[in-house]
Amino acid sequence: MGSPSGVRRRRTDMLAVAERAEHAEELFAVTSARLRRVVTFDAAVWSATDPETGLVTAPMRVENLGGGEHCAAYWESEVLDEGPFAFRDLARAEAAVASRRHRGHRPWQAGNEELRAVLRAGRRTWGVVSLFRDRGRAPFGPGELEFVAGLSAPLAARLRSFARPAGVRQAPDAPGPGLVLFDGSGRATSVNEEARHHLARFPTGPSADTELGVRLPIWVVTAALQARVPGRTARVRVRTIDGHWLVCHASAMSGPGGAAGPTVLVIEPAAASDMAVIVAEAYELSPRELEITQLIALGLTTGEIAGRLFISPHTVRDHVKAVFAKVRVSSRGELVARLFAENFWPRRVRTDPTPSRTGGQGGRRRP
Structure with a gap:
C-alpha cells in the first residue's frame, strides 16, 4: 500500500x-x-x-x-x-x-x-x-x-x-399504489399498471428479468425476499429519476393451515411517516428539532409549539435557530419550502390566534 x-x-x-x-x-x-x-x-x-x-x-x-x-x-x-x-x-x-x-x-x-x-x-x-x-x-x-x-x-x-429534498412537488395526478405479487418461490407472477408506472421512474441499475414484461430492480427483489424472513422489516425508500421519493414495502401472506402464501409488494409515494427519518438524518436534526420542524410545517406559532411540547418559548426559539443553521435558511417560510416541497407533511394556515398554555399569542411569527 x-x-x-x-x-x-x-x-x-x-x-x-x-x-x-x-x-x-x-x-x-x-x-x-x-x-x-x-x-x-x-x-x-x-x-x-x-x-x-x-x-x-x-x-x-x-x-x-x-x-x-x-x-x-x-x-x-x-x-x-x-x-x-x-x-x-x-x-x-x-x-x-x-x-x-x-x-x-x-x-x-x-x-x-x-x-x-x-x-x-x-x-x-x-x-x-x-x-x-x-x-x-x-x-x-x-x-x-x-x-x-x-x-x-x-x-x-x-x-x-x-438524501435532502430536491425541491420538486408530486404531480396532482400521480398514480396510486403499485402492486407486485410474488409466489412462494419468489417469482413475480402479476403486476398492475400503477406498479409499471412507478418502476419506470426508478433509476437504472441491476435488475432481474420477469415473465411480466418488466425487469425488477434489485432493491425491489430484496424487499420481497426480506418479507419472507420472520422478524425482518421489508421496507425501503427509493429516490426516483425525477427527484421524488417512493416507498416499497412487502408482506408475506399465508394460506390455509398456515401454509406459505404469496408475497405482496406495494410501491407508492412516500408519506410523512416514511420520510421523517430521511429528512432528520439528511440535515442532522435531533429528534426534538425534527418534532419542532414538523409543528412549524403545520403552522403552529412559537407559543403554540411551546405549549404542545411543555417547554418554554425561549427553548423553542433556540431549537428553531439551530434548525435554521443546519438547513441554511433564515425564515420559517424558507424552512418549509426547503424541507417539505414534496408535501411530506401537510401544511395548514392558522386563522384563530388561540393563546397557548404558556401565554404566547398566535399570528406572530418568530424563530
Missing part, C-alpha cells in the same frame, strides 16, 4: 474528489476508481442503503460481477445468510469492515476473497460496499481493511447529504 504518508495523501485526495461528486452514482464511480489504486480488487458492488431498515436501494453500482441474475443471487444470499458477515450485523459491529474467504461455488462469486464495509454516519448506515479478489490472490490485509474503514464515515456523510 506504500508508506504511511503516501497512504494518508491518497486518502485525502480520494475524499476531496468524493466531496466534489454531485450525486451518489458519481460518488461510487470516482471512489471505486481511486480505491482500486490503493486496495487491489477484481470486482465490486457499491450500493446506497435505506438508513432506517438497512436494505439496499438506489443507486447501485456493480463492477465485473456478471448480469442481473448473478447480482440478484448475491443479494438473495445476503438476505438469507445468518452468519456474522451479513451487512446487517456488520452495521452494528464496532468495526465497519470485515473480510472472508468464500468456500462455495455460487455463480455470483467473482472470487474467493471478499472485503465488506458499511458506510456509517452515527448510528445509521447509508451505503455498503463489497470488494472481491479472484482466486489465487492474497487475502485482504489489515492495512487494507483499515484504509477502507477510514472511508466509512466521510462517504456516509456525503451519501446522507444527497
